[in-house]
Amino acid sequence: MLSYFIRRVVGTVPVIFMISLFVFLLLHAAPGDPADLLIPDQASAEDIADARRRWGLDQPVLVQYWRFLVSAVSLDFGRSFKYDEPVLALIMQRFPATLELALIATVLAIMIGIPLGIFASSRPNSWFDNASSLGGFFGVSMPNFWMAIMLILIVSGYFNLLPSGGRATFGVAEDPITGFLILDSIIQQDWVGLADGAKFLVLPAIVLSVNMTGLLMRMTRSSMLEVLSEDYIMTARAKGLSERVVVWRHALKNARIMVITVVGLEFGALISGSIIVESVFSWPGIGQLLLQGITARDYPLITGLVLVYTTLFIVVNLIVDFLYAAADPRIRLGG
Amino acid sequence: MQQLIPESGLAAKAASTLVSPPVVRRPSRIMRALRPWLTFKAVLGISLLSLLLVCALLAQWLAPVDPNKQNLMAAMIAPQYFSGPHFLGTDHVGRDLLARLIYGARISLSIAAAVVVISGAVGIALGIVSGYFGGRVDFMIQKVVEVVWAFPPLLIAIAILAFLGQGLGNLILALTLQRWIPYCRVVRAEAMTLKEREFVVAARSIGASHLRILGRHLLPNLIQSALVIGTFAMAAAIIAEAALSFLGLGVPAQIPTWGSMLADGRAYVSTSWWMSLFPGLAIFATVLAINMLGDALRDNLDPKMKRRR
Numbered sequence: 049m050l051s052y053f054i055r056r057v058v059g060t061v062p063v064i065f066m067i068s069l070f071v072f073l074l075l076h077a078a079p080g081d082p083a084d085l086l087i088p089d090q091a092s093a094e095d096i097a098d099a100r101r102r103w104g105l106d107q108p109v110l111v112q113y114w115r116f117l118v119s120a121v122s123l124d125f126g127r128s129f130k131y132d133e134p135v136l137a138l139i140m141q142r143f144p145a146t147l148e149l150a151l152i153a154t155v156l157a158i159m160i161g162i163p164l165g166i167f168a169s170s171r172p173n174s175w176f177d178n179a180s181s182l183g184g185f186f187g188v189s190m191p192n193f194w195m196a197i198m199l200i201l202i203v204s205g206y207f208n209l210l211p212s213g214g215r216a217t218f219g220v221a222e223d224p225i226t227g228f229l230i231l232d233s234i235i236q237q238d239w240v241g242l243a244d245g246a247k248f249l250v251l252p253a254i255v256l257s258v259n260m261t262g263l264l265m266r267m268t269r270s271s272m273l274e275v276l277s278e279d280y281i282m283t284a285r286a287k288g289l290s291e292r293v294v295v296w297r298h299a300l301k302n303a304r305i306m307v308i309t310v311v312g313l314e315f316g317a318l319i320s321g322s323i324i325v326e327s328v329f330s331w332p333g334i335g336q337l338l339l340q341g342i343t344a345r346d347y348p349l350i351t352g353l354v355l356v357y358t359t360l361f362i363v364v365n366l367i368v369d370f371l372y373a374a375a376d377p378r379i380r381l382g383g
Numbered sequence: 384m385q386q387l388i389p390e391s392g393l394a395a396k397a398a399s400t401l402v403s404p405p406v407v408r409r410p411s412r413i414m415r416a417l418r419p420w421l422t423f424k425a426v427l428g429i430s431l432l433s434l435l436l437v438c439a440l441l442a443q444w445l446a447p448v449d450p451n452k453q454n455l456m457a458a459m460i461a462p463q464y465f466s467g468p469h470f471l472g473t474d475h476v477g478r479d480l481l482a483r484l485i486y487g488a489r490i491s492l493s494i495a496a497a498v499v500v501i502s503g504a505v506g507i508a509l510g511i512v513s514g515y516f517g518g519r520v521d522f523m524i525q526k527v528v529e530v531v532w533a534f535p536p537l538l539i540a541i542a543i544l545a546f547l548g549q550g551l552g553n554l555i556l557a558l559t560l561q562r563w564i565p566y567c568r569v570v571r572a573e574a575m576t577l578k579e580r581e582f583v584v585a586a587r588s589i590g591a592s593h594l595r596i597l598g599r600h601l602l603p604n605l606i607q608s609a610l611v612i613g614t615f616a617m618a619a620a621i622i623a624e625a626a627l628s629f630l631g632l633g634v635p636a637q638i639p640t641w642g643s644m645l646a647d648g649r650a651y652v653s654t655s656w657w658m659s660l661f662p663g664l665a666i667f668a669t670v671l672a673i674n675m676l677g678d679a680l681r682d683n684l685d686p687k688m689k690r691r692r
Contacts (some may be wrong), residue, residue: 063533066530067534078547079547151668185674191667191670198659200652200664317536320537323537323630341545342545342632
């Protein structure tokens, strides 16, 4: 297991290296270099040349890439043009909000999608199965930005039940403990704050989870049906085990590999989706920061965020691989 | 047990099972070919998609008015249905919503189709080469796959549009960049097993060139899987294009797309619900139809699925 762990971690190093090269080339291919964007129009030619020298823009591309790589490895993404603060500080300040939303949405999808998929598979072709299969199709096909607007329209606008955006009624504390609002409230035993935070979390979390819920529902159903037709399930039934034990203990154990795959695969889509959901619900996470950075053409901020998002995605995929290996010994013993 | 059933009843039962098969007429050839396509999923998917295709192809004739004609005097009119000229109402500058939706179908479907065809061609070509030749070529291609796949799906598109600027070309490039990978993976795996099969070995032994084997012997066997992937890729491309347009990163503003209509609608959601309801509904229905069609295709084309059913 340990050697598998080390092999997989080492294997990601070249990938991260190639990604940094790709992002650097994109940055380089962007029309106009930072000097054109930042220097006022009336600057003289010497001023521009001076600034380019100062930022190292007069160096050969390879030298520039090397500097970019060194600073990226030391987590120094430079200063944001728009906020005039270090990019890393900006990201760290908002990252917990994004992670909180993504984790809650994932948990929600697992808690709804998997049980529904199991119930559907235990009564194939019943009305419940057909209804949930249609629901799964709806979930997979739902454009989450549209669902967000519709929920704001109905739940916040018409019924006035939940807030339409933001993260807390009176803003977030200046010195958070973990940055996860829900967790902070629990630590401080601030139950009013917890209820308030939860109220703001409900709509974005539902919207973000809907695609994953639909997919999990469908995939759980089909893989459970496959497992349930195998011989060992018939043996378990023949032994006289109750249907509940057969389905929830014997069959689910073998269907979980699929569940891990789907959650891992979909987490990337979830992270991407959170960019849009954050923007619709004014959720103060890194997705909103990215869109603000794009509007302001804030290249250091965009670069830093793309690298952070990608690293997060790679880390999640690594975790998925380890869960895989833990769930299925064939994987860690094989390739 | 046998004594409980009257003798005559048993005989009648036996007779009926003996006689009944010739009575039932075998369905005609066409019916038998159509049979697997007469499911709820397939029928709904195909009919919705046909409707959309008609809208996209005949937009000039179907749309009641010019989709870009502004009329501030008639801005934000609620849907009038059959009681006025604006069936689904107008937007914040008085453009007819139905006309924009119909023209939007054209843009959304063409961008998605372009993405699917380009990424399909690239993915199939690289996958088939990777799987058939193996070795160093395979290693290189799989490294590229690994790197490109390491980006979260929409992020790579957002990054490209943010750095390189917007426009139709960059949008298609941004959407294609990752979309070819599923084709490449599946085609590679299939090519790897196909190349060991007798008919390929036979073709090689009579001196067929690699190119001929790839084109005439492997490709026809891969097309079905690629078709299934392509259908789902189409759905994903439509959502992605709408999402990017919604964020203002898609095509230029004067071209009506469902995503940009939704972005307009979002700003006026508290006063004009129809501006965001209908474009979103169009995206949702399209993606739903394509996903259902894809599911039906997979059920019917994939022999593994057929056996299971």
